Amino acid sequence: MRPSPKEFTAIADLKDIHFDFDKYDIRPSDAKVLDANAIWLKSHGDYLILIEGHCDERGTNEYNLALGERRAKSTMNYLVSQGVQASRITIISYGEERPTCTEKNEGCWSNNRRAHFLVKPR
């Protein structure tokens, strides 16, 4: 049974990570962010986690849905490798449907290519 995404809220302790265009591997600088997120999550075992995968607007719709899924999945795999229980994690792809900004420049696009974290109490 999938928990409703609406039940999750973002918290300041968990930082977004970002991706290169058309990529879903974790960049070294973002691995450090994920390490910190993993430490927080392991010390707050009473929270379930929702990882959102997002894309910029430059690909095409259906492909971006798959790409966002891969971004959320690689992020999940990394957290699991750092000791976070897989059973606590749900992933969702929004493709290019939920950008944080809509300007047509690299600064905005790179912000939108992200994995975003939300939590809810068990």
Add this chain to the structure above:
Amino acid sequence: MIQRRALALLTLVLALAWLAPWAPPPAPRAQGVEVFLNVTGGGSKKLNIAIPEFTVVSGTDPQGTAKLLAAVAGNDLTFSGLFSVVTATGAIPPNNPTALKESWSAFAAAGAHAGVHGLLALRGDRLEAEMRLYDLTSPEHRLIAAKKFEGTLVQARRVAHRIADEIVLQFTGERGVADTKIAYVVGPRGAKELYIADYDGAGATAVTRNGSINLSPVWSPDARSLAFTSYLQGYPDLYRLFPFERRPLQTLAAFAGINSSPAWSPDGRLLALTLSKDGNPEIYVLTVATGALRRLTRHVGIDTEPTWAPTGRQIAFVSDRAGTPHIFVMDTDGANVRQLTPSGFQTQPRWSPKGDMIVYTQRRGGHQLWAINPDGSNPRQLTFGPGQAQSASWAPDGRHLAFQSDRLGRWQIFAMLLDGTPPARITSGGGEATSPTWSPRLP
């Protein structure tokens, strides 16, 4: 003079010839073909057709339906790319063979090769329209075909579309595509609803009002339902909507992960789709009646956006297994995978209903539509701007494409012929209109 005639004849034969790759073997409609071969004037590649205002033969016409039918059918014939419509004001008087002969003689003198005499009977909220198609190149203005169409007054545009489609059938052996619908997505990111309009954009109506994100609609081959992705239950799941019936929304797939990129098999029994329930986006085939699932791809990369060959024996799809996304083809059991597009960034493959080519979206800076033969030969660019073009959908004739373009700033739906004729704008509402799907011919 003889030379000019021969030239005109040749261009018309060529006009027929360029249709040939898409058209099925012409039905034995010797009369229609004869019109082409009898043509002696003009020199245009298109057939000049006169379609004056319809003649009201009974009832009164306060809403101007007689004018509307001629105008809408005339638009349809122009859109078909086969005809140059010769316009005129006023209707041919009813029950007056002499007046009819004089009208056709005048149109023929002005270069018309064929004439459509529409007869309109109105009673209450109903109409009956008779289409009589004449060969104006024959001295006696031979009657090629006559057919009656019925409907309510509010369906007048649809009656006009059916008349135009019948005329295209008479000349090419294949029905036109005016009596079709286009469904598409409208709205800002984060709140997208599905709309349906006539193929020419008229009568746009929302068919979802759920306040969620609704994406990727595709018509079923019987033109009765749309499969689409929606976040209605929070996650990207696949649903089926029956826009013309009082039938509840059907859930097609709601597995963990994405449920996306629906593509109906030509017989409508199967739905190819993308699921990530087994770890990463892979292509599956769902038997719609039973819910049985068959997995087609097994690869660590992204596999998505299936599209069926009209034979039902092959599926083209997008995979990033070679680095960036490219178009691949496989048999419908998942065997014989081969890469079609060699390098670059290609998504959104759409197999032509005639089988002869696959249209896709090529990213190179912005996006443009390209086509490639199913054997990987002859990749060619179809759109050149202004702006970008994405998300093509074939008309059932395999000659027209609907697509989304931002050439006017916002994304809007356009339709074009493959011959390079400038695209026609279909949507005109506010907001962004994207992801068109062109229906099969309506039943």
